Structures are given as structure tokens and as C-alpha cells.
Amino acid sequence: MRRTLQLALAALALTFAAPSAQALENETLLVAMPKGHKVGNQQRAGNRAISEFVPQAETVKNWSEIVTVNIFFGLRDLTSAEYRANMERMWSQACAASEFSKVKEGTENGYPTLTWFQKCPLNKQTGKPEFTWMKAIQGRDSFYLVQKAFKFEPTAEQRKEWGGYLDSVRVCDTRLADRPCKMGS
Secondary structure (H helix, E strand, O other): OEEEEEEEEOOOOOOOOOOOOOOOOOEEEEEEEOOEEEEEEEEEHHHHEEEEEOOOOOOOOOEEEEEEEEEOOOOOOOOOOHHHHHHHHHHHHOOOOOOOEEEEEEEEEOOEEEEEEEEEEEEEEOEEEEEEEEEEEEEEEEEEEEEEEEEEOOOOOHHHHHHHHHHOOEEEEEEOOOOOOOOOO
């Protein structure tokens, strides 16, 4: 069974568990552990929690691809479009030839979502390109961001695989019947 990262606001901590092993409570980000990846970093500081997943043979200091999950606890008023605009401004400053494109926008499980793509042909810090897909979800309790980044241009197969992965990321809320906690729905 795929392990699930359950980021429960009630516990205010990041925990790994099989979906049936732990009851979900309140608003929760549902995101599966990526196949072939391991936890490279996981921490909580102030109102932010971060988890980074890297391929088994890599580290967060030396990765070719990475999945990053951010939760900004209590950040309710920031829209996904505002977050995206801020990210684009920062990327443009760091990488003059950056490119951006919206992939998908809508409502999933009752929450506004936005998925977009950012490309930096040459990251000055690493000397490599960076291709990143981001999915932002504006929750009622917090703001959620899941990113998939590559330091190389991904193949069509990789783009399809990781697009499906981002599509499976959900926020749910056990307090609201119209926002069920079910992976991949």
C-alpha cells in the first residue's frame, strides 16, 4: 500500500502513515509519498511546515529532481494567483530568461487551486536549468503548495507522470461533508 503523507492541522505536525492507520482530522493536505523517493528533509518553523522528497540515491543538497510540500499555517487570505504572481516576480529577478505558463485552474474538493509551470534555462546557483511545476491550494485554514522540480528537461512521459501526481494532491476537511478526505478523488 502506498504510504501517505498526512499533514493534519489539528496535530500541527507532519506524520507518515498508511491512509487507514490514522484518522484524519480537520483540514488536511493529502499527498502521496512519490514512488522511488525518500524523505530528504522535514521540518516545522513558525507557521510553515516543509517536506522534501528526493529519489532514493539523492539528497536535498544534491538532487536532480525533488518534490517539495509547503504548508503555511493560518495563511487563509492569500490566493493561488497572488502566490503565483509573487513567485514569478522572484524567479524573474533570479533568472532573467524565466518562462511561465498556467497549466490548470479550478476548484478541487471545494478548494480553489492553481497549477503552473516555471522554467529557468540556467539557474545561476547550480549552473543547471530548472523546470518546476507548482500546485497551490487555498485552504480555509491554511495555504498549501506542492512543487515538482527537475534540474534537467523532463521527458513527455515524466511530464505526464508528474502532472498526474500533482492532480492527485488534495485538501480535505473532516468538518465539512462536501470536502471528503479521500486520496486521488
